[in-house]
Structures are given as structure tokens and as C-alpha cells.
């Protein structure tokens with residue numbers, strides 16, 4: 001089932017009574033979540049992710065706009081009738097109930113034709129438990145399980161009614177690093193198997209990139225970009241999106257377009273064929289860490305970008321070169337390039353020279369921070 005938003009907006013009164021203005025938690029969402037896909041809602045804390053989920057499931061009422069499940073307008077339909085399964089950040093399991101009863105819980109209040117016998121409920125609970133592979137834990141209480149196991153119980157409980165939509169609000173935040181990766185692969189597998197349209201909320205860009213079919217990058221209630229993870233990474237629409245995706249993060253320099261050429265300080269980073277017909281102006285220049293190509297001065301060729309070498313960190317598969325620009329820059333003084341571990345770099349050198357891969361080089365307006373090139 002697809003989910004469509006039309007001008008969806010949620011405003012809250014400001015909690016600080018002295019400030020009259022409202023908080024726009026979700027600002028004019030108009031887009032469509034395709035059927036059977038896993039969509040990652042990604043953005044910093046307070047950008048409106050949970051509010052967006054609560055609007056989809058019906059726990060919040062929009063200030064403006066409509067929500068459609070396929071062609072049905074569900075905006076005025078109460079949460080319990082929307083067919084949505086939700087997993088909260090805190091799992092919210094009932095501590096006094098065992099796993100089986102926790103999973104069965106949403107089935108207990110079904111009315112009329114939907115009402116189930118105890119055997120039917122147990123059967124459905126077992127099916128949901130199988131999907132998340134916890135069927136041998138059915139008699140345990142939540143406190144007798146690991147965080148990852150509790151997480152799966154919460155997912156089974158959200159799946160037991162076979163929802164049309166599955167909503168996951170930071171479902172991995174309480175797990176350790178290894179379990180996080182394991183559980184996110186599990187979520188991807190479950191989603192693949194069930195083909196339930198799923199919205200996954202996280203502020204962790206790596207998590208969103210690794211499991212989403214589509215990511216929605218948000219800030220201050222507004223959508224900045226929607227696309228396949230790789231497309232958003234390769235073609236960020238503005239400086240915020242460029243900075244939000246990627247580890248290590250993109251390196252940002254202050255620069256300028258002058259006479260149709262691109263400069264950081266005195267270094268000419270790119271020429272007219274790259275800049276095309278963009279007018280002269282102050283810009284922000286973003287270079288992904290993997291976009292630096294090492295050029296040793298004594299190798300004869302000096303690269304387009306010169307910098308001061310601060311450290312060389314060997315990381316096995318590749319090498320991290322930490323440097324500072326010799327020119328005025330923003331975003332701190334330390335920058336990072338990732339090069340192959342087979343490249344040779346002398347850690348005692350004072351300077352390091354790079355060429356830049358144009359596919360990893362982005363130029364943003366110094367004013368609006370929108371992407372220019």
C-alpha cells in the first residue's frame with residue numbers, strides 16, 4: 001500500500017509561553033511513499049520525524065493537509081482503524097506479560113467479525129514470532145531477554161495484525177553497535193519477506209543509507225531531499241544534505257568562483273569546463289573524503305590543492321589523511337581524505353598535494369547554500 005501526503009502540516013503551540021510563535025514540526029509534506037518499500041526518515045533531533053510517524057498512524061491530528069493510504073483519505077480515521085503497526089523507540093513491552101501475551105495483546109480487543117478465539121490468537125502470535133525468529137522465547141518475560149530480543153518482540157507485536165503499514169521510530173537506538181547492525185539487517189529481511197510498506201525513523205545516516213530503498217532527509221520540519229540513498233549521496237541538493245550524509249563527513253571549504261574558475265584561496269580547484277556559466281560569487285565547496293587524489297610533489301606532479309599535513313591514520317583497508325587547508329576555510333581546521341592503503345605517503349612531510357575527483361566535488365551558494373554545481 002502506498003502512503004500519500006498532501007500539504008501535511010503539524011504546528012504545536014510553543015512550550016515557551018513567552019514566545020508566541022508556533023513550532024512547525026511537520027511543514028507542508030507533499031510526497032508519496034511507494035507500495036512495499038522501506039523508507040528512511042532521516043534528520044537531526046527535533047526535525048519532526050516522530051511527529052511525522054504519529055501523523056501517519058493517527059496518534060496526532062494534522063493542523064493542515066491530508067494523508068491517503070492508496071486512494072483512501074485516512075486523515076479522520078482513528079489510529080486503531082488504520083491498520084498500522086508501530087514500534088516505539090523504547091520497545092514499550094508489558095513487563096508483567098510473557099512474550100506470547102505481549103505479542104497477542106493487539107489481537108485481544110478485536111470486535112465483531114474480527115474477534116478471534118484464543119487458539120487463533122496463539123497461532124497468529126506464533127507466526128509473528130517466527131518471522132522475527134523468537135518462537136523459542138514465547139514463555140519469557142521481557143526482563144529475561146536481551147535488548148535485541150526485546151526489540152524483536154516489539155516488532156512481532158507490531159506485525160501480529162498484519163498491518164498495511166509498519167512504522168519504526170528509532171528502533172535500534174538502545175542496542176550496542178554489533179546488535180544494531182544485526183537487527184537492522186533483520187528488519188530489512190522482514191520487510192523484504194512481508195513486503196509491508198515500512199517507514200523507518202533514524203537520525204543515524206549510515207543506518208538510513210544501509211537499509212532504505214528511499215531516504216527522506218528532513219530539517220526543521222521540512223523535506224530537503226528524497227531519493228535513493230546513493231543518489232542523495234552523489235547528488236545532494238544543498239549543503240545541509242551534503243553534510244548530513246557520509247562518514248567521515250564531507251569536507252567544506254570557503255571558496256569563490258572568479259572569472260568562471262573555482263578557487264580555494266590561491267588554489268585553482270577547477271576550470272571553466274567544470275564551472276560552466278555560473279557567475280562569479282562566494283561559495284562553499286564540498287569535497288567528499290574519497291574525492292582527494294594524492295599527488296606527491298617529488299613525484300613530479302603537484303596537485304591542484306595544497307595543504308598542511310597533520311596526521312596519517314592507517315586503518316587497514318584504507319588510509320586516512322588528516323590535513324588543514326592553508327587558506328581560509330569553514331568547518332574547523334581539520335579535514336580528512338581517504339586514500340587507498342597502497343598509496344605511499346610520508347607522515348613526516350609538511351605538505352600534501354591533491355587533485356580532486358570532479359564527481360566528488362560540489363559547489364554551493366555562499367548565501368542560500370543551495371547546490372550550484
Ligand SMILES: Nc1ncnc2c1ncn2[C@@H]1O[C@H](COP(=O)(O)OP(=O)(O)OP(=O)(O)O)[C@@H](O)[C@H]1O
Pocket residue numbers: 012013014015023024025043044045046047048049050051052203
Ligand atoms: N506535543 C508537543 N507539543 C509541543 N511541541 C512539540 C510536541 N511534540 C513535538 N514538539 C516539537 O516539534 C518538533 C519536532 O519534534 P519531534 O519529536 O517530531 O522530533 P524528532 O525528529 O522525532 O526528534 P528526535 O530525533 O529527538 O526524536 C520539536 O521542536 C518538538 O519540540
Ligand SMILES: [Mg+2]
Pocket residue numbers: 049050051
Ligand atoms: Mg523522535
